[in-house]
Amino acid sequence: MANKYVDFISDEHLLNCIENLHKAYLRAKNNITKQNFYSNKVDTIKLTFDAKFNDINEDDLIQSEILRQIDKSINNSIGTFHEQILGGIDSYEVGNLSGFDIKATDDTLFADIKNKHNTMNSSSAEALFQKLARYADDYKKAKCYWVQILAKGSFNHNWKGEINGKEYSHSRVFKISGDQFYALLSGQDDALFQLYKALPKAIADYMNSAQSEQDIKENSALDEITSETEKSKRSILDQITFENYGYYLGFDKL
Incomplete structure (x- = not known):
């Protein structure tokens, strides 16, 4: 029987690779707690410029910064996806x-x-x-x-x-x-092109058959920070700055 998706690996292997990448996405989303978000120190001076020059409110600004961190993690997982595909x-x-x-x-x-x-x-x-x-x-x-x-x-x-x-x-x-x-x-000269063309269908088939992940709490960092602002009465950006640089001279006044 001919393969449904590409000619050079089995349908089962392709779907397994997609499943592994999906799990990596879920882990990356679930991994952005406040602690992890702060792990490399947030550049709140840059974020101040981003907010003012790009006219972005603070909630959207922090959400985009969280997504940037997720994207950095996912880029590594995309490389692993190709390794797994080729290894099949x-x-x-x-x-x-x-x-x-x-x-x-x-x-x-x-x-x-x-x-x-x-x-x-x-x-x-x-x-x-x-x-x-x-x-x-x-x-x-x-x-x-x-x-x-x-x-x-x-x-x-x-x-x-x-x-x-x-x-x-x-x-x-x-x-x-x-x-x-x-x-x-x-x-096969067009193998990578085959993969590119097959992915939308293969991903849709995988998502239709995948069990829902009810226990995934995505991007808890913003909720955690917002919870702190309700107690401190600081803005979101001031709260992040205080929690990252409260030990800097004068920053304890925030």
Whole structure:
């Protein structure tokens, strides 16, 4: 029987990957308590400018900041989604914290997957090249890839050049765009396009069959902060500033 969604992985595997990502979304939403929201210190001076220059009320402003934190967490989960999808292709598997993200079961391919092309600084790029080169040296038949799912072009070529003032090159270390990597593993040039076109239908089918998550309390941070303002009589922004910087000189007067 033909697959319902894409040709290169089973329908069951695709739906499982969607389910895992959905759970990551729910965890991210549920994880933004006041404590977590404050964990990296909120820039309330920037938020003051945002509120005034963009004419945003404080409730909406804090909600958008919470959503920004959720989005940062979800970006990591999107990379994991691609790893899981690709790991479902015959003859390939997910690394599971083994130092690589995807490998061929016969050790002829190792790959590190980044969702976006610009997620690494020069030190991270240097460390990644060195890691891939070690795999290539240890496994003489292996080709090793830095995969950029969202790249600035469509490419598959040797990764060589200057990183942190040093020249790097290796005959079996490559940079590859997401479309080309999906094509390489699946043997189908349009594999990533197939996934893109199938996702709305597959997600709808998953959501229709998924059990409702009654215990998810989304974004409790704003409720917690608002509860504090009812007692302190501060504005939301003043409350956040006090709770983040009350130990700064003069800020105890808020």
